[in-house]
Amino acid sequence: MNRDDFKSRMDQWQEGTVDKLLSKRPERKEKFQTTSMNEMKRVFTALDAPEESVMEDGLPGGYPFTRGVQPTMYRGRFWTMRQYAGFGTAELTNERYKYLLDQGQTGLSVAFDLPTQIGYDSDHELAEGEVGKVGVAVDSLRDLEILFDGIPMDKVSTSMTINSPAAVLLSMYMAVAEKQGVSPEKLRGTIQNDLLKEYIARGTYIFPPTPSLKVITDIMAFCKEKIPSWNTVSISGYHIREAGSSAVQEVAFTLANGITYVEAALDAGLDVDEFAGRLSFFFNCHNNLIEEVSKFRAARRMWAKIMKERFKAKDPRSMMLRFHTQTAGCSLTAQQPDNNIVRVTIQAMAAVLGGTQSLHTNSRDEALCLPTQDSVRIALRTQQIIANESGVADTCDPLAGSYCVEALTDEIETKALEYIAKIEDLGGVVKAIEAGYIQKEIADSAYRYQKDIETADEIVVGVNKFTMEEAPPTNLLRVDQAVEDYQKEKTIKVRAERDQAATDKALASLEKVATDGANVMPPIYEAVKTYATLGEICDTLRGVYGEYSEAG
Amino acid sequence: MSGKTIRVLIAKPGLDGHDRGAKVVARALRDAGMEVIYTGIRQTPEKIVATAVQEDVDVVGLSCLSGAHNVLFPRVAQGIKEKGKEGVLLFGGGIIPLEDIPGLKDSGFKEIFLPGTDTNTVVDFINDFLK
Numbered sequence: 001m002n003r004d005d006f007k008s009r010m011d012q013w014q015e016g017t018v019d020k021l022l023s024k025r026p027e028r029k030e031k032f033q034t035t036s037m038n039e040m041k042r043v044f045t046a047l048d049a050p051e052e053s054v055m056e057d058g059l060p061g062g063y064p065f066t067r068g069v070q071p072t073m074y075r076g077r078f079w080t081m082r083q084y085a086g087f088g089t090a091e092l093t094n095e096r097y098k099y100l101l102d103q104g105q106t107g108l109s110v111a112f113d114l115p116t117q118i119g120y121d122s123d124h125e126l127a128e129g130e131v132g133k134v135g136v137a138v139d140s141l142r143d144l145e146i147l148f149d150g151i152p153m154d155k156v157s158t159s160m161t162i163n164s165p166a167a168v169l170l171s172m173y174m175a176v177a178e179k180q181g182v183s184p185e186k187l188r189g190t191i192q193n194d195l196l197k198e199y200i201a202r203g204t205y206i207f208p209p210t211p212s213l214k215v216i217t218d219i220m221a222f223c224k225e226k227i228p229s230w231n232t233v234s235i236s237g238y239h240i241r242e243a244g245s246s247a248v249q250e251v252a253f254t255l256a257n258g259i260t261y262v263e264a265a266l267d268a269g270l271d272v273d274e275f276a277g278r279l280s281f282f283f284n285c286h287n288n289l290i291e292e293v294s295k296f297r298a299a300r301r302m303w304a305k306i307m308k309e310r311f312k313a314k315d316p317r318s319m320m321l322r323f324h325t326q327t328a329g330c331s332l333t334a335q336q337p338d339n340n341i342v343r344v345t346i347q348a349m350a351a352v353l354g355g356t357q358s359l360h361t362n363s364r365d366e367a368l369c370l371p372t373q374d375s376v377r378i379a380l381r382t383q384q385i386i387a388n389e390s391g392v393a394d395t396c397d398p399l400a401g402s403y404c405v406e407a408l409t410d411e412i413e414t415k416a417l418e419y420i421a422k423i424e425d426l427g428g429v430v431k432a433i434e435a436g437y438i439q440k441e442i443a444d445s446a447y448r449y450q451k452d453i454e455t456a457d458e459i460v461v462g463v464n465k466f467t468m469e470e471a472p473p474t475n476l477l478r479v480d481q482a483v484e485d486y487q488k489e490k491t492i493k494v495r496a497e498r499d500q501a502a503t504d505k506a507l508a509s510l511e512k513v514a515t516d517g518a519n520v521m522p523p524i525y526e527a528v529k530t531y532a533t534l535g536e537i538c539d540t541l542r543g544v545y546g547e548y549s550e551a552g
Numbered sequence: 553m554s555g556k557t558i559r560v561l562i563a564k565p566g567l568d569g570h571d572r573g574a575k576v577v578a579r580a581l582r583d584a585g586m587e588v589i590y591t592g593i594r595q596t597p598e599k600i601v602a603t604a605v606q607e608d609v610d611v612v613g614l615s616c617l618s619g620a621h622n623v624l625f626p627r628v629a630q631g632i633k634e635k636g637k638e639g640v641l642l643f644g645g646g647i648i649p650l651e652d653i654p655g656l657k658d659s660g661f662k663e664i665f666l667p668g669t670d671t672n673t674v675v676d677f678i679n680d681f682l683k
Binding site for chain 2: 114115117118120126127128129130133134198201202203204242243244330333334335367368369370443446447450453454460463472473476478479481549550
């Protein structure tokens, strides 16, 4: 059948069969939409996804990587199962890591507490009440030594969710590895090191954008020489989505940030193929399975084209959008928390169907507290069941060629490119952040979603439908306030026992290098080895770079 | 209170950057006809108290998802009292264990809203209280 014949058959179907049925039995909604307000048609057909355009996506492992970044994907090996974990002290978190590795987890992911993320030691006045709460407290090299005690750093890859002080934590990681006898070129892992999304959505900034971008390019240049298998920036859409964006906005704002990092590195004199292969991405995954799968495919194709056509990358690795996924924290409900296991399963499935390189599955109790060990195990088992039992890992990009997925992939790409163009009209990401544009777009989406829940246009099971009386949840994990005192004492002791003259000298050297505008990584690495604390190093840089604060 | 526009300060004490909820609540209160000031993230309790006094607000709503609420919320309540503003209505929200709520209420918070709360519930709570 040719296209025209099919089109007329479709018209007949619409006017005859469908309209007739609708007059008797209307559909559930007048309009079906994804989170990005893309219309979900009644049926997608070959007219929405012509075969020629699907073929342009090529094959897995080849440009434009729509079909996946590796030729064999999960037939070779599964994605890295990497649960984000950290709470209390390094001692407590080290135990959790060993438990997770024993249970078959294949990579580590460090959650730091907020004082660590914002560059305050645990005895800083602004740290009060926050020490060890949302992650592990790290003040000095001593804490990282404890955190990785008994964990083979040459075998395990580690992701660290650290941004403003990324240079400090990467230095500490290298220093601990050195003590374990592992040389830097053997280390594999990721630092988040994505400051732009901190101003947009996450909030753990320290310095203003310009010096932040400078430190990021310093890290890229340092890693290229010293620690070549390290992912230097994990360009993160996760938090943008958590803040309320749609799937299209997540892709658009994340790739716009990525473009900004590439431009900053090029301006710093790096060659595109020297650093671009070490950029990785981090996305969220929500419940709308088809939209999410399409989102990942669209993001891969967009990044490949941007890198090749705009930045003239030659190495295919520079064009590959490799990404970590975390299921959607904001989709978890405090009501009937066991239902979250099901949500996480759908989201994890979408991430795998979308071709993720690593995955964190949230635990059922995270709308209530940090996850307990039992909850974390179920979350990890969810991944293991998808990997080993569902069959979706046995072929590459299994949903390719679905009319609906292909049409949505195209539509997400088109709409995200429109956003990127708009941001460039505003003068780029930094200007768009300063103007509040990106933040407002996200806040508008968040508000619209909330209103949709309140009018029951969006149903959240257990929240606005299928509700029930529940007993208060029990068996929640709490971080004891005593952790704060223990951590403070440990850090005070580290300061007392170290060679103070060596620390002073290292910090003075850092201050000079930062003032002169040279690469700050080498002096930070030297400083952490003298047990200079994270707070001292960040204070030194605050003195040179100043601090950012959000306009209220 | 009738006739006078209710003035509300929505604030994020501590180091927590999760402000989706705070912004949504701020906007819902605004849509309900209140005048709302949102501080932005990473405010100290002292700064929040100073803003509340300076802006002469009727209501202060705090949001915290980092687990530091037991330290930070009472400090705001204490500061408001010390400034002689006992009449200011205090409420909070965030990821807050049920067992912490009585303590927060003792410190002066009239209500703590948990995840999944309808924004109309917050609007009604304020209107009813200030009637």
